[in-house]
Amino acid sequence: MHYPFASIEEKWQRHWADNATYRVSDDHSKPKYYVLDMFPYPSGAGLHIGHPEGYTATDIVSRFKRMCGFNVLHPMGFDAFGLPTERYSMTTGIHPSIATANNIETFKRQLNAIGFDYDWSREVNTTLPEYYRWTQWMFLMMYNSWFDRSVGKARHIDELPIPVDVTSAADIETYRDAHRLAYIAYSPVNWCEALGTVLANEEVDEWKEKGYTVERRPMRQWMLRITEYAERLLEDLTLLDWPSSTLEMQRHWIGKSQGAEVHFPVQDHEHTITVFTTRPDTLFGATYLVVAPEHPIVDHIVADAHRTDVLSYREVTALKSDLERTELSKVKTGVFTGAYAINPANGVAVPIWVADYVLAHYGTGAIMAVPGHDERDHEFATSFGLPIVQVVTPIDGSTADVAVSAFSDDGIGMSSENSHVSLNGLPTADAKSTIIAWLESSGAGKERTQYRLRDWLFSRQRYWGEPIPIMFFEDGTKRALEADELPLLLPDVAEFKPAGTGESPLATVESWVNFVDPKTGKKARLETNTMPQWAGSCWYYLRYCDPRNAEIFCASDAERYWMGKDGVDLYVGGGEHAVLHLLYARFWHKVLYDFGYVSTPEPFKRLFHQGLIMGEDGRKMSKSLGNVVNPDEVISAHGADALRLYEMFLGPLEASKPWNTTGIEGVTRFLNRTWRMIATEDGALSPAVQDVSLPNDSERVLHATIKKTREDVDALSFNTAIAQLMIFVNEFTKLEVRPRSAMMQYLQCLAPFAPHITEELWQILGCHGSIHTSSFPEYDASKLVLDEIEIVVQISSKIRGKVIAPLNADAATIASLARQDEAIAKHLENKEIVREIFVPNKLINFIVK
């Protein structure tokens, strides 16, 4: 017999909505707790079973913290700009705003059916003008600023010192453009003909997997200068309570490396090739240079006899994708330019090669090749018969044969000497600092820190995104919109196909690209690119703090209160966002921080990634595999409380775990037992529940349950908390008379997990008000202590028995009790005890001979 979950859940969901039970208070006198979910992209497919996992986790924390007296902010919204909706509109002709509204409605219905405690009055939707107005405002903030390296922070563009030799208005503007945090660049991008758009590097694989062709093509793009923040993004990771793997991934993505740049004069030319190396100590072993095929110097230095070879090599590599250049080319390729450069350390002329194993976009796009001490250079030198020289020897005195393989470990310098400097005999670290000092004094180079991180490609050739609020005039000048001109609304169009020229559908809208700017009276064209989907999610957590403010994106008092000293207290979302979203949001936050709009250097103090829920077959859920579980069906069969409880009971939140249809029976049974423990079948109070005091053993179970629930919810160990709640029910259903107060406290422990059934039983118990606004029970540590305790007795570390002893009994007492035990005495017969190990309240171990 099932408790009537369907009617109970509907009843309370309506009640909570009607009574605004979860309305967030603006009472700033209470301590705040901000718990955030990564908001969903409202796809047409609706909610899948993975969504409720992270959402249930934060819902539990949110309800728990509220019961603990915190003013809790647990908001929800929609990240609704994006390509899938635009593509849907292309085929159906339905406007993306309509499709988005429909999808959001479905999502909200499904979310509400699970009983989440969102305050919908704070909902955000990134596609509404009231919202994207501020996304545009933040873009302009970056456009109107530059990064002052001397103070390590952003400042207004008007404060950028203009060099004295820059005088004309046009030159000043050009100079400013070269420093803005948002700037235009012509850079090779991933162009997808079929999609009619460029893709971010991180998007390429996804679309290639779907069968699309992606090629590289230079195009005019907006970029954000995130690289200026590389050091701060790296350093501030230490402030965060994040999964170590995510911290590691971010560190790796930023990719800081320290070394030096070295200038190699090109023989018989005016040019100099600057290389970046992390091993300047191996400079004497540099036997050739390699420049990337795209490097502009190639045109200047290539010898006539080699020009054809070099140009055709460059053509071939241009057709290769990044993937092909790396993964497929196991064997390194390259061609000689015919030119030579002078190694500044020893004056030796070394050949300059072009090879695509050197990347144009990293470092200086050129390297000094040290085949003796770098595996890649060694491989290349071997295939092309270039000289290999040893300049480092192993620290342990052994010998390394660099003709056979590169010795890339640190070691001791050798054969590295000129008339000014010697690295011979120096350990690698000392050799590095010695050669850098020489490079700097001789002008041949200097110390340099290099980051792998690249500037953020911030434009997309799409309709369904935030318009970039910049206009261009016929005379070649441009102007950014003023704050009071925002939002720059997306024009209402009926056609969503790309212009086909590489521009977005906006390029075909007459009023967008051909109008007179009322402010200047000049003929103007608006930027046709829109922002990438990452934009709206860079700051939505701030909007939740003050979602309806029309004056500013978030008032500073609301920001100071909700973002407090740690920012978002708990942020839960998928590990797939470990790098990009989290890095981009941190970057925007830091810019806002530099201008004093936010009070913390980091937005998300504690981060947690929920694991994937797999299909019953252990594989990833997907429509094509037919192993998708639909949350609506689970709710109608077992109820929302069972769905919530089961997703949490499945295993640790961070783990990937398979769904199991029979497994949910277990939590359903548990909820039914909970019901029968307190109520009769027809919903009246069970006669077994009475106002009596608790027997000692039961009292201990109650307090243990409160303690475990409190601790496990804080640690997000929901599966073990639920196990303890099950133990409670197993214990208390045995009692013929069940104390009412214990029932109440139990329900309060269960309430964050199963909000509907607990609310109903709370009412049946005759309690007033919502259980969810009651105070979470406290436990009494003294009730948890046993008078007597079981002590394990070991003989030579093997368990041979157990004795019951008073709490905190000493070794002598335990030993004598143990000797009285027949089985133990037998093991001790004719044995000499050579040692006795005693752990209070745990065990005693007799080591015998």
Add this chain to the structure above:
RNA sequence: GCAAGCGUGGCGGAACUGGCAGACGCACUGGACUCAAAAUCCAGCGGGGUCAAACCCGUGCGGGUUCGACUCCCGCCGCUUGCACCA
């Protein structure tokens, strides 16, 4: 290839700073209730061994530290994720 994480019954998973391995649940087996079934309740449930016990083995594999190792260290094997010529 590099980096990180993980390997525990038939299954999902517990196990605090090293101290009774397998909590809790699923599945399964037996019993009670029932004309019968479902639901519910009770009992059992790592392997070997025994009438029963004693006892022996057991946390991917091999070693080590320790009175004592799922837990710490070293080396393998396997799985997952991320990065992938970043000089």
